[in-house]
Amino acid sequence: MRVLVVEDYAPLRKAVVQGLEEAGFAVDATGDGQEALWYAGDEHYDVIVLDLMLPGIDGLTLLKRLREAGNKTHVLILTAKDTLDDRVRGLNVGADDYLVKPFAFEELLARIRALIRRKYDTKDPLIRVGDLEVDTVRRVVHRGGEVVELTAREYALLEFLALRAGSLVTRTDIWEHVYEFHSSPESNVVDVYIGYLRKKIERPGSPRLIHTRRGQGYVLGDCP
Amino acid sequence: MTRSLRGRLLLSTAIGAILVLSAAGVILYLLMRASLLREFDASLLAKARALAALVEQDGDRVKFEFENLNMPEFERPDRPEYFQVWRADGSVLARSKSLSAGNLDRLGETEGLPAHRSGMLPDGRRGRQIGIVFRARQEDEDENREQGRLAQLVALAVACETAGIDRTLTTLALLMGGIWAVAIAVMLGVLAVVVRRGLRPAEQLANRIGELDESDLSARIELADAPDELMPVIQRLNDLLRRMDDAFTREKAFSADVAHELRTPLAGLRTTLEVGLAQTREPARYREALSDCLGITQQMQAMVDNLLWLARAEAGQLGIDRESVDLAELLSGCWQAVAENAQRRSLHVEWQIERPCVLATDREMLRQALHNILDNAVTHADTGGRIRIEAGDADGRGWCRVANTGSRLTPQQVQRVFDRFWRGDEARADTGMHFGLGLSLTRRIVALLGGAISADVTGDGLFVVEIRI
Numbered sequence: 001m002r003v004l005v006v007e008d009y010a011p012l013r014k015a016v017v018q019g020l021e022e023a024g025f026a027v028d029a030t031g032d033g034q035e036a037l038w039y040a041g042d043e044h045y046d047v048i049v050l051d052l053m054l055p056g057i058d059g060l061t062l063l064k065r066l067r068e069a070g071n072k073t074h075v076l077i078l079t080a081k082d083t084l085d086d087r088v089r090g091l092n093v094g095a096d097d098y099l100v101k102p103f104a105f106e107e108l109l110a111r112i113r114a115l116i117r118r119k120y121d122t123k124d125p126l127i128r129v130g131d132l133e134v135d136t137v138r139r140v141v142h143r144g145g146e147v148v149e150l151t152a153r154e155y156a157l158l159e160f161l162a163l164r165a166g167s168l169v170t171r172t173d174i175w176e177h178v179y180e181f182h183s184s185p186e187s188n189v190v191d192v193y194i195g196y197l198r199k200k201i202e203r204p205g206s207p208r209l210i211h212t213r214r215g216q217g218y219v220l221g222d223c224p
Numbered sequence: 225m226t227r228s229l230r231g232r233l234l235l236s237t238a239i240g241a242i243l244v245l246s247a248a249g250v251i252l253y254l255l256m257r258a259s260l261l262r263e264f265d266a267s268l269l270a271k272a273r274a275l276a277a278l279v280e281q282d283g284d285r286v287k288f289e290f291e292n293l294n295m296p297e298f299e300r301p302d303r304p305e306y307f308q309v310w311r312a313d314g315s316v317l318a319r320s321k322s323l324s325a326g327n328l329d330r331l332g333e334t335e336g337l338p339a340h341r342s343g344m345l346p347d348g349r350r351g352r353q354i355g356i357v358f359r360a361r362q363e364d365e366d367e368n369r370e371q372g373r374l375a376q377l378v379a380l381a382v383a384c385e386t387a388g389i390d391r392t393l394t395t396l397a398l399l400m401g402g403i404w405a406v407a408i409a410v411m412l413g414v415l416a417v418v419v420r421r422g423l424r425p426a427e428q429l430a431n432r433i434g435e436l437d438e439s440d441l442s443a444r445i446e447l448a449d450a451p452d453e454l455m456p457v458i459q460r461l462n463d464l465l466r467r468m469d470d471a472f473t474r475e476k477a478f479s480a481d482v483a484h485e486l487r488t489p490l491a492g493l494r495t496t497l498e499v500g501l502a503q504t505r506e507p508a509r510y511r512e513a514l515s516d517c518l519g520i521t522q523q524m525q526a527m528v529d530n531l532l533w534l535a536r537a538e539a540g541q542l543g544i545d546r547e548s549v550d551l552a553e554l555l556s557g558c559w560q561a562v563a564e565n566a567q568r569r570s571l572h573v574e575w576q577i578e579r580p581c582v583l584a585t586d587r588e589m590l591r592q593a594l595h596n597i598l599d600n601a602v603t604h605a606d607t608g609g610r611i612r613i614e615a616g617d618a619d620g621r622g623w624c625r626v627a628n629t630g631s632r633l634t635p636q637q638v639q640r641v642f643d644r645f646w647r648g649d650e651a652r653a654d655t656g657m658h659f660g661l662g663l664s665l666t667r668r669i670v671a672l673l674g675g676a677i678s679a680d681v682t683g684d685g686l687f688v689v690e691i692r693i
Contacts, residue, residue, distance in 0.1 A: 009488045009489065009491075009492055011489070011492040011493075011496065011516050011519065011520050012488060012489075012491050012492035012495060012496075014496075014516065015492060015495035015496040015498075015499050015500075015516070016495055016499075018499050019495060019498070019499035019502065022499065022502060022503065078491075080484050080485070080487035080488050080491075081484070082484075082487075100487075101487040101488055101490070101491035102487055102490040102491035102493075102494045102495075103491060103494075103495075104494070104498065105494070105495050105498040105499055105502075106498070108495075
């Protein structure tokens with residue numbers, strides 16, 4: 001899942017980025033409002049974590065512009081402003097959630113995950129596809145009751161596919177939601193990772209889980 | 225003694241009024257009594273004189289011409305009056321029938337001076353007696369004088385019951401007692417009302433003070449028709465309230481600012497620590513996290529120091545210690561502290577100092593102000609940009625101008641750079657760690673030193689701060 005962190009206080013930005021990356025998110029970050037607007041423009045982010053007081057363009061103006069432009073990315077406001085008025089205003093401008101600094105990182109993670117579930121229209125943090133279980137909170141995968149060991153990237157890819165189980169997921173989708181902006185993987189890197197995933201979650205004798213739609217992308221679980 | 229002002233006033237005025245009323249009553253009673261007795265005595269004296277006229281001296285013999293007496297009051301058996309006449313040698317010359325064999329006390333020693341006494345009549349009734357001493361009338365006065373015979377002294381006493389006076393006095397006493405009681409009751413009532421009325425402003429004042437909400441110090445005490453005596457109290461109270469309100473507002477703004485501004489670095493600290501502890505890492509990664517935390521802590525400490533300094537400055541707790549200060553020397557000293565940062569940011573520095581520029585001011589305060597201005601310039605200049613530092617003195621006042629390139633502030637925003645914190649929803653020019661506080665502090669210091677500070681931005685992004693001390 002891909003997250004944009006917009007925070008002008010560098011030490012906090014650094015820690016949040018590290019924490020989110022270690023939690024398996026693909027993270028882009030900026031401390032400048034103008035830059036954030038440019039980043040957020042392509043709508044590939046699952047969640048934007050947004051500070052309000054920013055150089056360039058302030059957070060609320062930025063959010064207003066995104067919403068005016070029809071951007072539907074879930075936005076979590078992360079700010080030191082804690083009055084009722086601030087919170088109401090933030091939510092009314094189009095934020096989906098509001099967290100006041102200082103916060104527990106666990107809570108930030110949980111709220112980001114909740115926003116992602118909302119985006120993919122699922123309530124249960126445990127996603128089941130056949131006998132495959134993806135626990136999006138503990139980030140643990142079981143197949144037929146057995147734990148499947150995955151790398152962070154493999155997990156991120158599987159979680160993205162699982163959240164959209166039964167639907168066609170294009171390589172571009174995967175590209176845009178699992179990788180950071182600045183990474184420049186090889187053109188076939190998605191295929192390679194799909195290969196790794198297949199090796200780990202599919203057993204000989206069991207039905208295939210990841211189906212390839214030639215020239216289009218992949219589907220996890222039953223075909224539509 | 226009661227502790228209530230009303231109780232005290234009521235008690236003391238009531239005691240005073242009762243004393244006055246009682247004294248007046250007693251004096252009136254005594255005057256009435258004296259007047260009644262005087263009248264009574266006058267009638268007794270008239271009676272005595274009438275009786276005295278019946279005493280006649282014939283030669284050496286004194287006689288009382290009883291047959292001429294036509295006074296039934298001395299003879300009636302019911303409530304009679306009494307008289308008795310003594311010769312000079314004390315023998316009884318005559319006595320009223322009513323006395324039968326009894327005696328009246330002989331009263332009066334001096335001729336012509338009647339003596340009075342109240343007491344019991346022989347029959348046990350209360351009465352009053354008069355005694356006079358006189359010379360008996362001589363039948364043939366001229367003849368007696370020739371023969372050298374003097375008129376003899378005769379004593380006469382008349383006693384009469386005083387039931388009438390006693391009744392009148394009793395009635396008077398009862399009447400006055402009644403009037404006294406009613407007057408006291410009415411007066412107490414009036415006093416209570418008057419005292420309560422009189423103390424009502426004080427009571428209202430107490431109520432107003434009681435109504436004051438401790439969380440809202442903006443309220444003032446307003447009393448319609450407050451008496452002059454209470455005006456100083458109300459004024460002082462309102463002054464006190466205003467001062468408290470000011471202090472409280474300042475304190476509230478300060479705490480809010482601190483809480484608000486410390487939240488972001490605190491969040492940085494907490495997240496760095498939480499993320500760092502989330503998994504086992506290489507020692508180098510821990511070292512990096514710790515170093516980040518140390519950096520944040522130092523920033524927070526600097527901010528807390530600055531905030532406290534600012535709070536003290538605003539509370540007027542800092543004294544100014546003037547001495548001779550070389551502005552150029554102080555500036556170069558301050559530059560040392562930020563030179564490393566400037567070098568890291570590849571800033572180009574231009575100096576233009578007119579020498580000598582020596583001021584009489586507080587060295588430490590000016591150092592802090594200059595440090596803040598230089599630090600602000602170094603922090604906000606664009607990487608590889610320019611900083612220009614100018615100083616000099618004109619008309620005995622020193623001035624210093626620091627300019628940095630790369631400012632993105634609009635002229636409207638420049639007006640707010642001296643606010644304690646960059647507030648509102650406008651974009652901040654840089655991380656809130658530096659902005660607002662440093663220049664706000666500087667403005668305060670400059671004001672304390674009796675100087676002025678201004679900021680300006682030019683179209684090409686040149687941000688200029690100028691102070692005049």
